[in-house]
Amino acid sequence: MRENRRILLFMLILALAVGFVGCSDDDDDDPVSPVDEDFAAVENYLDWTKTDYVVYPGNAAKLDAAHEGQDPSVVRVVYQNDDAVIADTMYAEGSIIFKEMFRWGADGAKDYVARMAMVKRASDFNPDNNNWEWLVLNDAGDGIADQGADLMDGACNSCHAVATGDVGTDYVFAHPSEHVVTAGDEFSYFTEVKANGTVLETEQGAGDFLGQAHGVDDPDLMRDIIVYQAGAQYFDEEFPIGATFLKEVHYADGSYANDGAGAWTAMVKRGGDYDPTHGDWEYFMINPETEAVDRGKIQMCIDCHAAAPNDGGGDYIFNHPNLGF
Ligand code: HEC
Ligand code: HEC
Missing domain, CATH: 3.50.70.20 (Cytochrome P460)
Known part of the structure; x- marks a missing residue:
């Protein structure tokens, strides 16, 4: 008696299982898929x-x-x-x-x-x-x-x-993506970058590619090179859209020269169709004291940053550790 019940139960489970498989077979026959389970x-x-x-x-x-x-x-x-x-x-x-x-x-x-x-x-x-x-x-x-x-x-x-x-x-x-720092929010955006980014290097004094830029003429000024995202790595000769670099020029005590003018310069990989002949970067100059902002395809920044490959860098970014160069 008990044995019969067990066999019945077994048959029932078998029937359900077969039915189930049958069903999923039907699904597979449905419209021809370029993928299916392939x-x-x-x-x-x-x-x-x-x-x-x-x-x-x-x-x-x-x-x-x-x-x-x-x-x-x-x-x-x-x-x-x-x-x-x-x-x-x-x-x-x-x-x-x-x-x-x-x-x-x-x-x-x-x-x-x-x-x-x-x-x-x-x-x-x-x-x-x-x-x-x-x-x-x-x-x-x-x-x-x-x-x-x-x-x-x-x-x-x-x-x-x-x-x-x-x-x-x-x-x-839409691809490629476009990342636009909202107008009016630049100061808070780069404040967040400074707070949560990583300092890749701190430089001081003259540099081979610097000319007179970025405050090099004052030997007491330090230049922190900050990257916002750990994912911002150089790959297939480019940085990902959204990649954000901030350079802060400051004295050892954290204060700025020239009342903050030129203290923050930044680059954001904007993407889209923003400036395809120059890697689609947008350049920023922010005075952290007055919060004044200048941004866009700033030609003098582009012209000098185009030399980045000569430094072992690439895609308009000079060479620093941990960027995938
Ligand atoms: C809350 C919104 C959201 C959900 C849910 C979502 N996606 Fe997306 N997906 C996006 C956005 C936005 C993009 C644009 C690319 C990017 O920046 O990642 C995207 C991109 C993609 C792409 C590249 C093509 C394209 O449209 O850009 C694929 C493929 C994709 N998603 C697959 C999936 C699959 C599969 C699921 C479900 C398992 C899914 N997504 C769920 C928002 C979503
Ligand atoms: C004459 C050359 C020159 C000019 C002009 C110049 N830069 Fe730079 N910049 C450099 C060099 C070289 C570095 C590498 C770090 C260092 O030595 O301080 C650098 C570093 C940077 C960095 C950090 C990422 C990187 O590539 O190392 C940012 C952000 C930056 N510059 C923004 C700007 C902006 C914005 C402008 C225009 C307002 C500008 N730069 C103009 C030479 C220049």
């Missing part, structure tokens, strides 16, 4: 076109808690495959946009936080969200951990839906 479609993403390299505070407001967007040590790189072409504000079927999030290891290796993609499928897949499929790789990066139309309970769909008009195209955010 990791091969995305595994060579590093050979695709790189469209973005960005660090906090780039896109921080749009990201909210997603994609480690509030962590200055994490960078985000976006790639797209050759099929990712836009016609009539829609991406073509077969488009794949891939994004990796990682920290730079000491040896220049990538310490991955997450890898994910969006895949444009046929018109009957996720029709309410322009036919995008979302997928996330496993931690090892050698397979797909999860994929579907409603990943993260639909959060991928709902947040990416805002990427239209000025913000992006067809659920894909």
